[in-house]
Amino acid sequence: MKLTAKFLLLLIGVPLIILVVTSTITFNIQKNTIKKEILSQQQYLLNDVANGVYGELQQLNQKVKNIAILPISEQMLTGAPTIDYNRDEFNSHPAYEEYLDTINRFIDSNVSLAYLVSEETGALIINRWIELPERYDGRVKDYYKNPVIKNGLALSEPYMNAEGTDDPTAITISYPVKSENRLLGVAAIDIGLAGIVEYISEENRKYNASISIYTDQGNYIYSPDIKDMTRIINLYELKDSLGLEDVDTVLENILSGKSHNFKVVHSADGSVDLGFTAPIKDTNWIVSVFYPEKDISAKITASVLPITILSAVVLLLTLAAVAIILNITVIRNILTTSGYLKTISSGDLVIDIDPKILSRNDEIGTLGQSLDDMTRNLQDIVGKVTDAANYISSGANQVSDSSQMLSNGATEQAASAEEVSSSMEQMSANISQNADNSSQTEKIAIKAARDARESGETVSEAVEAMGLIANKITIIEEISRSTNLLALNAAIEAARAGEHGKGFAVVATEVRKLAEQSQKAAGEITELASRTVELSQGSGEKLSKLVPDIERTAELVEEISAASNEQQSGVDQITTAIHQLDKIIQSNASSSEELASTSEELAAQAEQLKATIQYFKINRDRDSGKMHQLHQPPRRSTIKNEPVKSAPKQTDKKEENKPVNNQRPPSSASGETGITISSGSRKRETEKIYDDDFESF
Known part of the structure; x- marks a missing residue:
C-alpha cells in the first residue's frame, strides 16, 4: 500500500470510525432521553386524567354527603314508610313537601335521582314518585351494603340507565346516614357517566392517546375502542378478542389497582404498546393509557437522525478538505523527496534539490536540507576514496618490486646457513649419544643403591614383625596354660557331682588335651621365630655394608654424565644459533614473497575499488x-x-x-x-x- 493511501486511510478511516461510534452513542443517548420524555408525558397524562376524574367525582361525592347530613334526611328515615307503601302514603308524609324541596336542589344535569334507603323498612324515599317492583327492598342492594360495610362513601359498578335518558350508563354513589352513631339508612344519588365520558374523550383527542377507565371488577367505564353502548362490557369478555400475548398477565396488570408500567405485545404483528395504569383516589376505578412503541421510535428517528446525518456529512467534507490540503503541502513533497532518494540509490549523486523544498521552515524543509547535505558529503567521500585507491595502487606496485629483490638475497643466505647447520647436527648427535649412555648408567647405579637401601629397611621391618609374632605366641601359651587349669578345675567339680557330672567331666578332659596341644605348638613356633630373627639380623648387617659402595659408584657415573651434558650444551647452543639464523633467513625470504604477493593483491583490490566507486556519479568541479x-x-x-x-x-x-x-x-x-x-x-x-x-x- 502506498504512503498516500495509508495517509488518507488514517486521515479519513479513523475519524470515520470515531464518527460512527460517537454517532451511535449519541443516537442511543438521545433515543433514551426522548423515550424517557415520552414516558414522562404519558405518565403525566395518566395522572392528569386520574386527577380530573377524581375532581368530578369529588363534587358528586360531596352532594351525597350533604344529603346524608340534612336534618330532613334524618327525619324522613326516622319515620320511614313501609316497604310496600303506595303513592298516597308517600304524599301524605308530613315532611314530604320539605324533603322534595330540599333534595331536588341536588338534581342537575349529572344527577338523575336522589333518594334515601331506610335501615328499618328497606323502603326507597326518592326525590320523585317512581313505581318500583313489589316489595323492593333496597337493603339487599350493593349500593346500600357497600357504604355500610365501608362506613363511608361507595361507588357502585356501572349499569345501564332506563331507556329514554340522555346517559346510557350510570353509577350510584351512596353514603351512610347516622344519628348518634346509629345507622338510619343510606343516602344515594344516581349519576350519568356522560360528563366523565366526554371529559376523557376530549383528553384522548387532545393528546392523541388511548385512555380507558375500568372498575376493579373489569367493567368498562369508558374506552375509545368500545362502540357498543347498549350494555355494560367487562374486560374479561374481550380476553380472547384482544389479540394479546400473555393476556392474563396484561389483565392482571391493568386491574391490580397499582401504578405501574408494562408492555403489551400484539399477537398478529408482534407490535408492542407501552401500558400505564394508575388508580383514581378514593374509588375502585382504574385509568390506563396505551402508547405504541413504534410511535416512540418514529419520533426518535425524526428528531435524531437528521442531526446525525448532517454532522457526518459536515465531518466528511471537512476531512476531504484537510486531505486535499495535506496532499498538496505534504505528500507531494514526500514523493518528490522519494524520487531524489531513488536517484541516489542508482548511484547518481549529482542532483539538485528543489529550492522550494529547501526554503520551507517545517519538517519537509529540514528533510530536504538533510538530503542536500547528504549528497554533498557522499560526493566528498566518494572523491576521497577514489583518490586513495589510486595512491594505494601505485604504492603497492613499488612495494612488490622491492620485495622481490629482498627475496632473492635471502634465498642465497639460506643455502649457506643450511650447510653449516648440517655439520653441527652430526657432531651434536655423537655427543648426545655419549651423554645418553652415561645418563642411563647413572640411573642404573642410583636404582641399585635405592633397592639395596630399601632391602635393608625391609629386613629391619621383618625382624620387628618376628618380634611381635613371638610376643603374640607367648600370649597364646599363657591362654593355653589358663585353659588347662580351668579344665582341671572343671574335672574336679564334675567328680564331686558324681553321676550328674560324668558328661561334663568328659568335655573337661577333651578341653585340657586341646590346651596342652596348643601350648606345645606355641612353644615350637616360638623357637622357629627366634631362629628367623637371628638370620634376618645377619642379612641386614650385610646389606648395610653394601649400600655405601653402590652409592659411590653412582656418584662417579653422575660426574661422567655431567661432563657429557656440558659438551652437549655447548654444541646445542652453536646448533641453535645456526638454526635461528637459518629460520630468520628463510622467514625473510618467505616474508618477501608474501609481501610481493600481498602487494599484487592490494593493487588488484585497489583497481576493484576504483571500478566499484565509479558506480557513483559526482561533480568533481563543485x-x-x-x-x-x-x-x-x-x-x-x-x-x-x-x-x-x-x-x-x-x-x-x-x-x-x-x-x-x-x-x-x-x-x-x-x-x-x-x-x-x-x-x-x-x-x-x-x-x-x-x-x-x-x-x-
Missing part, C-alpha cells in the same frame, strides 16, 4: 575545493637488517617452521604507522610491516 590533499605514494625502500638474537633449542618440528615475528612497540605509543599483511596460502601468522622497516635509496 567539490574540488572541499577535497583534502592526500600523501604522495611511498618511495621504494628496503627492509633494515635486524641483529640475530640467541634462542633456546627447539625440538618441535612444527615450531621450527614458524617464522620469527619482529617485536614492535604499539603504534599508539610511538606514533609509527604501517600495514598488516597476511598470506592465507601458507597459514602464516599475521605480521605487521612498519614504515621504519623501509630504507630510502
